[in-house]
Amino acid sequence: MSAGKHGAAPHAYDVAIVGGGLVGASLALALAGAARRVLLIEGVAPDASAQPSFDERTTALGNASRRIFEGLGVWADLAPAAAPIRAIHVSDAGHFGAARLAAEAQQVEAFGYVITNRDIGAALWRALRSAATVTLRVPARVTAVEVAPDGAAVTVQDGAGNEEVVTARLLVAADGAQSLVRAAAGIDNAVVEYGQVAITAAVVADRPNDGTAYERFTADGPVAVLPLYTGGYGTVWACSEQQAAHLLALDDAAYLAALQARFGWRIGRFRRVGARASYPLKLARAAATVGVRTVLIGNAAQGLHPVAGQGFNLGLRDAALLAEHIAAAPDPGDPTLLAGYSRARAADRGGVVRFTDTLVRVFSSRLPGVSVLRDLGLVLFDLSPPAKRALARVSLGFGGPTPRLARGLTVS
Ligand SMILES: Cc1cc2nc3c(=O)[nH]c(=O)nc-3n(C[C@H](O)[C@H](O)[C@H](O)COP(=O)(O)OP(=O)(O)OC[C@H]3O[C@@H](n4cnc5c(N)ncnc54)[C@H](O)[C@@H]3O)c2cc1C
Structure with missing residues (x-):
């Protein structure tokens, strides 16, 4: 480890977190109560319009994520901007299958809560600003990293171009x-391109939302229409790259007409649309989630298609379980400890990746027979209480130990 090569004595931390997006900021907050020296380095100010993690995208938070946010003390701040999902309606365009799930029938208050990333980011950073044990470097970028068995050296460049090297016993990606x-x-x-792009936009329709989240599978990709606390809807339209280029070039009225044709008339006519943003879709998986003095969490560890709304929920469980492993450990970068963390996360990570990837492939398949099978699947699903109960559990995680924060406990 070559710390201090720029002259000044390096600052030494127990944990350095690179990236203060949704997942990194959540981890920093989870460690705020622990007797640890924590450094959080984020390249873009949380309130900057260019902040890539906190844009106008909506995120559907599952119930485990809500409990983690309660444990982090930010839920009360978020709740006014969160729309509960009280029902889910899944359909297949041009086919007969449809499934309906009601939260009440599954004895849960809601399947999840829809919030914009901007609101989540703002709440996390408000809380971080008063977390005494967390040092914040923002805007500042990590430009180089060296890892060695005894620790990591991180070169941090501030907004004025000044560089400093800090050391940490554990480096979190x-x-x-x-x-x-x-x-x-x-x-x-490992990256698998889906050849799809997600277009997101907030819309207003004739009928204000009643807490139903719609997922409509189409031959080109799924369209999700999610309730917002404003009464409007957050839409995510996944489609081919060529179609996305066409849709992004349309004016608002033409885009709304195209969305209407794809989604149908369940909530009346689409009247207004906000700014559109687009995201290329892929499945990315790091070969390992831990390395020498290093842990990968959130999108650094895995990136998913948004069809099942699982990427952030999974990343938040990464952060919550990592926090409890390292909060009180004598050495947070100890290889045995990191291996234990990685094993504990494997079932949840593998389950979410398989579930999401299967959903994308089954519902975008044009093979003869597959559409019949999926329609039958949807109808059987609609009739099958155990299948509905299983989906209700999706919002709680896919296996392995449930993080203490998600069980209403403190990290240590
Ligand atoms: C259209 C769409 C819809 C989605 N909907 C859902 C949903 O409903 N539910 C759900 O659970 N998930 C959803 N997701 C997934 C979710 O948005 C991501 O999983 C989540 O944003 C990942 O957060 P992250 O903090 O790991 O990474 P990012 O959001 O990529 O944040 C990384 C941060 O690191 C910073 N950074 C990068 N490099 C450096 C550096 N060298 N130095 C300093 N800082 C650096 C960046 O500025 C950024 O702030 C959706 C994704 C998309 C694209």
Whole structure:
């Protein structure tokens, strides 16, 4: 480890988190009560319009995520901007299958809560600003990383271009899909392109939402229409790259007409649309979630298609379980401890990745017979209480130990 090569004595931390997006900021907050020196380095100010993690996208938070946010003390701040999902309606365009699920019938208050990323980011950073044990470097970018068995050295560049090297016993990669830390730790990342792009936009329709989340599968990709606390809807339209280029070039009226043709008239006529944003869709999986003095969490560890709304929920469970492993450990970067964390997360990570990838493939298949099978699947699902109960559990995680925060406990 080569710390201090820029002259000044390096600052030493127990944990350095690279990336203060949704997942990194959540981890920093989860460690705020622990007797640990924590450094959070984020390249873009949380309230900047260019902040890539906190844009106008909506996120559907599952019930485990709500409980984790309650444990982090931010739920009360978020709740006014969160729309509960009280029912889910799944349909297949041009086919007969449809399934309906009511939260009440599954004895849960809601399947989840829809909030914009901007609201989640703002609440997390408000709380972080008063977390005494967390040092915040923002806007500042990590430009180089060296890991060695005794610790990590991280070069941090502030907004004025000044560089400083800090050391940490554990380096956490929460720096998203293009993770610099993952590359520096020598961990491979396998990427499968879906050839799809998600277009997001808030819309207003004739009928204000009644808490139903709609997922409509179409031959080109799924369209999700989610309730917002404003009474309007957050839409996510996944489609082919060519179609996305066409849809993004349309004016608002033409875009609304195209969305209407794809989604149907369940909530009346679409009247207004906000700014559109687009995201290329892929499945990315790091070959390992831990390395020498390094842990990968959130999108640095895995990036998913948004069809099942699982990416952030999974990343938040990464952060919550990691926090409880390292909050009180004598050495937070100890290899045995990191291996234990990785094993504990494997079932949930593998389950969510398989579930999401299968959903994308089954519902975008044009093979003869597959559409009949999926329609039958939807009808059987509609008739089958155990299948509905299983889906209701999706919002709680896919296996392995449930993080203490998600059980209403403190991290240690
Ligand atoms: C259209 C769409 C809809 C989605 N809907 C849902 C949903 O309903 N439910 C759900 O659970 N998930 C959803 N997701 C997934 C979710 O948005 C992501 O899983 C989540 O944003 C990942 O957060 P992250 O913090 O891991 O990474 P990111 O959001 O990529 O954040 C990484 C952060 O690291 C910073 N950074 C990067 N490099 C450096 C560096 N070198 N130095 C300093 N800082 C750095 C960046 O500025 C950024 O703030 C959706 C995704 C998309 C695209």
